Amino acid sequence: MKNSGERSTIQDVAKLAGVSTMTVSRALAPNASISIKSRLKVESAINELNYRPNVSARRLASDKSFFIGLLYDNPSAAYVSQFISGAMRKCRRLGFHLVVDECNGDDENILATAKNLQDELALDGAILLPPLCDNVKLVDYLLSRSISVVRIAPDIDINRTPYICINDYEAAFKVTEHLIKLGHHKIAFIKGDPKIGASRLRLQGYIDAMHSQNLTIADEYIQYGAFTYKSGLIASANLLNLSTPPTAIFAANDDMASAAIATINRLGFSVPEDISVVGFDDSPIATTMWPSLSTVQQPMTDMSEKAIELFSQGKINPEALTTDRIRNVLNFTIMQRESIAPAPALLDQKKQP
Amino acid sequence: MKNSGERSTIQDVAKLAGVSTMTVSRALAPNASISIKSRLKVESAINELNYRPNVSARRLASDKSFFIGLLYDNPSAAYVSQFISGAMRKCRRLGFHLVVDECNGDDENILATAKNLQDELALDGAILLPPLCDNVKLVDYLLSRSISVVRIAPDIDINRTPYICINDYEAAFKVTEHLIKLGHHKIAFIKGDPKIGASRLRLQGYIDAMHSQNLTIADEYIQYGAFTYKSGLIASANLLNLSTPPTAIFAANDDMASAAIATINRLGFSVPEDISVVGFDDSPIATTMWPSLSTVQQPMTDMSEKAIELFSQGKINPEALTTDRIRNVLNFTIMQRESIAPAPALLDQKKQP
DNA sequence: TAACAATTAGTTATCGATAACAATACTGAG
DNA sequence: CTCAGTATTGTTATCGATAACTAATTGTTA
Helix, strand or coil: CCCCCCCCCHHHHHHHHCCCHHHHHHHHCCCCCCCHHHHHHHHHHHHHHCCCCCHHHHHHHCCCCCEEEEEECCCCHHHHHHHHHHHHHHHHHHCCEEEEEECCCCHHHHHHHHHHHHHHHCCCEEEECCCHHHCHHHHHHHHHCCCEEEEECCCCCCCCCCEEEECHHHHHHHHHHHHHHCCCCCEEEECCCCCCHHHHHHHHHHHHHHHHCCCCCCHHHEECCCCCHHHHHHHHHHHHCCCCCCCEEEECCHHHHHHHHHHHHHCCCCCCCCCEEECCECCCHHHHCCCCCEEEECCHHHHHHHHHHHHHCCCCCHHHCCHHHHEEEECCEEECCCCCCCCCCCCCCCCCC | CCCCCCCCCHHHHHHHHCCCHHHHHHHHCCCCCCCHHHHHHHHHHHHHHCCCCCHHHHHHHCCCCCEEEEEECCCCHHHHHHHHHHHHHHHHHHCCEEEEEECCCCHHHHHHHHHHHHHHHCCCEEEECCCHHHCHHHHHHHHHCCCEEEEECCCCCCCCCCEEEECHHHHHHHHHHHHHHCCCCCEEEECCCCCCHHHHHHHHHHHHHHHHCCCCCCHHHEECCCCCHHHHHHHHHHHHCCCCCCCEEEECCHHHHHHHHHHHHHCCCCCCCCCEEECCECCCHHHHCCCCCEEEECCHHHHHHHHHHHHHCCCCCHHHCCHHHHEEEECCEEECCCCCCCCCCCCCCCCCC
16 A cells, blocks of 8 residues: 555556556456456455546546536425435545536426536436436436436336336335324325325325225325425315314425424424324434424435446446346335324314414 | 537637647636736637636646535535535536535544545645534644635634635624514524534624613523524523513524424414514525524525635635635625514413413 | 846646557467 | 467557746846
């Protein structure tokens, strides 16, 4: 190992391994033709010297840019920043640069931002966060410029690019099932933004879980929501004003769930004694709230690291996409916190102003 | 202008300007000796070709890295991500790369993370967000490696490095003054994390504004807080349980202010009719809340862009630091929203469970 | 005005990697 | 065993910029 401060170069590795620099370079490339013997020699030299290629030199010499764009529209700051931090770290390790950009507005604007970014940096890859992951025009454009695309939780054209997600359906199913096991029968659901595919899956998971236990769902128990706090306030107020309010509210994300808690408290009920509340995403608000919010945790760091890894495993070219490369479904965790409890034996209190 | 897709190089500029590439290079450097005539020729050629230097080539050829580290400890995700987005954009424009890293834990850990980053990337500059901006050991280390440092809202060794902030004192003063003008006399304050310098300034602004109007502050009206939602819940509950609760609560950040709103609602009072609430920072929660929160907006994008600009204006070397380069105090904005109203004529309701 | 500094501009080598081509080492068929 | 054909490895030029040196120009002073 060279004395710290000085980084070792490909020349050092080549000398130590007793091969040419090209052989080292080839050992690093995913699809190069190189003998096993050389590869081993090079690999051990790399380890010994703790060598890592100089990105700038690479970028200059090759036609690749090693830039990966992370494009998002308007998911919550928390969602984005959680995703970023894992992706950044992984990028650094693998010699990529992450370029984060917000694509706002209508389709035209979004496309313009993407084009601009591309003109400026010549992206090698792009990661699309919801709801951009389902923007067909954007995907078309990126693929037409032969930019590798990885989508997070897409709902459309599932097999067109590799994607990463959790099983939203199953998560919602299990949460609902759990509430039922705690004795809840009157479970309401606050839907998410219909533009985001996962909303549909979460709703369906809830519905199917209810039906699987032979529970019927009153129409009014499924409320419209849009992933915003405000929409959660309205939806939860609607639910509490029903003649028979629910004993549990399952919201499609944490912002709406925390709005539900606020409403419940404001109307003189308490969480979880009177009404249990569950959210989705495990965003920071879930633990800043009091009572803390039970929710579904997505493994954001794993997801973002996985996304970057996909780029490094050779070019993601459409023909070579095997199913196991395309589908990357990671495990969720149900975070049980203070906001849920067994159903109250009887709920006959009246709300008081 | 070259046909889009192809970027023009320094050679193109040199040819068009009728000079050598070195002259172009020098025209771009901050302290190079070059005649006005050549500089003008080069500049117009650069404009015509829309030339922007290739960062990789630069990094390879020079001893600079063009990496700027953005180090933060644990300010809210919202604070960091707002800062990042401006900084990223500016970096792209000026040919830097922003490397974002979280430095957690005790001083030793923080230092280790910074050293690691430095070994890996050889930073040209570092931006320190609070509370890292006041970590003397960290600043010492970075300066000792001759990394340019820009600090955000520092409280210690103010003149050691350039810094960027708003006038927290004045903002707090004006907010308090505004509440007083609305007829509030019983104004309480929830303090921020004492590790963060701005906390002290915000408190002092509040105190001085009260005194300037000859209002006295009951001891119990100044509550301990730590910038967290939970600490805001406790502090506000304390305030509402006083025999004469305040008619206005000013919290040193939005998280605590929103906790205050939650407590007020839970105890059967309403905002702003019974009690006005003001926060600080204009974080996303301020507008997701209902009622929306009046607060002080820091110009985060301006701050982050300014920070990056400082690096590009030649090396920030300690000797050349004039006062006007060091101090960068930007303007805040008081965001008046739904959570404040004139003081109630009389507050004689009792809280009801 | 000649002689010498000080400024400004140009030339060449270099950073660390890969592309494209050239050379060599293996392989199996005849 | 030889030779074509393939698999592997090496050589040289190159990416786009700057450092370090050299050359030319300008300005100053005796």
